[in-house]
Amino acid sequence: MRGAIIGFGAIAMGHMAGYAGIDELDVVAVVDVSEDRRRHAAEEFGLRTYATFDELTANETLDFVDICTPPSSHTELSIKGLEGDLHVLCEKPVFLPGDAGYPDLMRLIGESRRIFYPSHVYKFAPILGSMKSLTSAPGFGTVRAANFRTHRRGHAVGVAGWRPDWRREREISLGGILRDHGPHSVYLAMNMTGQTPVAVSCLAGRMRDDNRHVDTEDTAMLRLRLPDDAEISLALTWASGHRNTGYSIAGESGSVVVEGDNLTYSADGKIIRTVIESGFDDPSHKDWFRDMLLDFVDVVARPERQAALIREAVITALVIEAGYESAADGGTWLDLDVPATLPTARS
Template sequence: MKGAIIGFGTIAMGHMVGYSRVDELTITAVLDVSKERRDHVENTYGLPAYSDFESLVANEDLDFIDICTPPGSHAGYSELGLANGLHVLCEKPVFLPDEDGGYRKQMELIRATDRVYYPCHVYKFAPVLASLKQHIQNPGFGKVLGANFRTLRSGHAKGVPEWRTHWRREFETSRGGILRDHGPHSIYLAMNLTGCTPRSVSCLTGRMREGDPYRDTEDSALLRMRCDDGVEIAMTLSWAAGHRSTGYSVIGSAGSVVVDGDELTATAGGDVLRTTVESGFDDPTHKEWFPSMLRDFLAMTAERGHQTELIREALTTSFVIDAAYASAADEGRWTDCEVPEELLSVPPAVAA
């Protein structure tokens, strides 16, 4: 299948590495609003680069688009892709509230097409996290009782120098701070790893770095999710740390597993296993994770009914983030985050 990348920044270059290792998928064109980025694509990759979607689809024979732009334009490009009969991959956050505060329009577009709409939840394909999930699913681990996730960075990730390098701190473009940027990874991972569904959240946000010039968005968030069966999952997210680290710990009724970067420690039945699973958490492009994700997308184009679970995961993730912002605005009160069932109905065009 032939595709185009929409928005050729840092994360798109990670996607390109993934495509280079999946023979069935080929990027044949790029769209970017920056002339400098278009020149970079043409000079470095030898691909045609367009400034607008209409020119792209008029001149290229495409099967899919891969949206790697900042969040503020995800819905618009998704609509254009689906309306033109293309499969759509989209970076997180996949869903953002419509103007009326809901998600109905986006879900109606997905229901109305027979194309695959694929949220790029790439952290699930990090080797060490895949190993973590295997330990949780081991019968010797027992029932999940709770979890704690940590994402610390010494600053926000910067975009390419040619276009709004600090867009992650501009609300109009990012639609939020670290909670909207790193939050989705933690939330969809929590659901995927533990099998638990968030029901309510409590959150505090703030700007913790001294002298932080970015007033529109938060650089730190403390989030707690209450899930089924009384399971609580806590998350610490900060761009104001003095170092970079990523960690996950999950406690079971008969075991535990802790990931600190590429290091994994698991206990079960009194035994302790320590191992290193090279995963490249310090690489902001996550390029080593994308081949597995793209193969998952490819498999989904053959078995389209399987996208329902992934869309549910992405929609729930956005509802959690919306509820977390509402909670933070009200001093951390517990706030419902359940998704209305009518939004989660199986898209009829892709039902198994």
């Protein structure tokens, strides 16, 4: 399949590393508003370049587009891709509020014969794949509690040529760390536990004295209540003094803890420790994208798989929206209203 990357910034470099090892996918072109980034794509990767999506589709015959732009353009570009009869991959956050948000995009996904694929790349971190294998095993038992921690010294900085601090500019990012890192934690929580949240509570604000970035939160404490009253706690901050990533899940018969590349599993009175190098300190996540893109290829071949991915992305978006609403009301618990039916791919 022939494709193009829309937005050739820092995260696109991770995607490019993934494409390099996949024969089934061939990236031939790039769209970027920055002349600098277009020059980089042409000179370093030999790609044809365009300033707009419309220029791209007027000049290229494609099968898919991979949207790697900041959040404010995700919905518009996703709609253009589906209306152009293209498969669409979209970076998180996938579903966003707004006049052209959920309804139009959801309708198009249901009508399209193409695949809409959420780029939920954290599921493909090697150590988190091992964690899921343990938590989904019959002997682990029902999940009773989970704690996910994402500590960063600051927000990820974009390319120098185009608004490198866009993650702190609300009109582009549509939020702070809850919108940026929050989706990873939420879809992982569902993926790892096999459960869907029924209620959300959140506190969010600025913990760092930083006069440059005042209109987005740098810290969020998100709590997800599960159907049996078990709870998942998600701690996110850009105001940490050190970079750290950790996940812990406790089941009725076992527990598993991930601290960076270290995994500890406890069950039946035994403790097993192992190291699985996963590159959590590389913000491009380039070592994870190959497996994610191979999964996209599989979903194209088996479109019945799309429904579960859309459900994951929609619920993730609903949790983030509820989180912002809860935080505005002092952390009050809000019930989630999950749609009973979601679009499935047409064959």
